[in-house]
Amino acid sequence: GDSVTQMEGPVTLSEEAFLTINCTYTATGYPSLFWYVQYPGEGLQLLLKATKADDKGSNKGFEATYRKETTSFHLEKGSVQVSDSAVYFCALRYSGNTGKLIFGQGTTLQVKP
């Protein structure tokens, strides 16, 4: 069945370090791909998305490129801040679907000053 796999956390970085959180997916067809972020005690917020192969989603300095050949959607940021500490979820959804998202297990990011 369809699934999303993320690198295990926690990921601990110093402020201004480069961030990569790996995400790969298994799906038939051509899903849309998303990154959501969850701050402590809050719900999920959409961070960025890409709807077709080679699309790059970007927001708040974060980027991810939809790579169909490697079935990946890795999240990157050039210089993390303490305020980026959160749990990051990769997810997929089929276009025209009912909004049912398939989430990865989440990766906790801790950024230290």
Add this chain to the structure above:
Amino acid sequence: NAGVMQNPRHLVRRRGQEARLRCSPVKGHSHVYWYRQLPEEGLKFMVYLQKENIIDESGMPKERFSAEFPKEGPSILRIQQVVRGDSAAYFCASSPSRVGTGKDVLHFGNGTRLTVT
């Protein structure tokens, strides 16, 4: 504009009791989704509702769980005769229209954390 409002934030129930979780979508949103997050896991889809209709309940356990989204009032996720394995965070999300139409961003609430003792 208020976002998705869920209440209560925390709910403690003894085994065998009923749990009712409420979700008020963003004003004007007519599509509601419920997701469950078990400890150390990602979110799992449970059910998708439009006003007065269940569209997709493929992620709902067959027994003890039900959901509704009446014409007036919030969406309710109801769990009867709770067991310890129901302990989780339950998130509601809403969207203004059917996803895939271009207006498909899901807005999530802050969740209800259910603890069954």
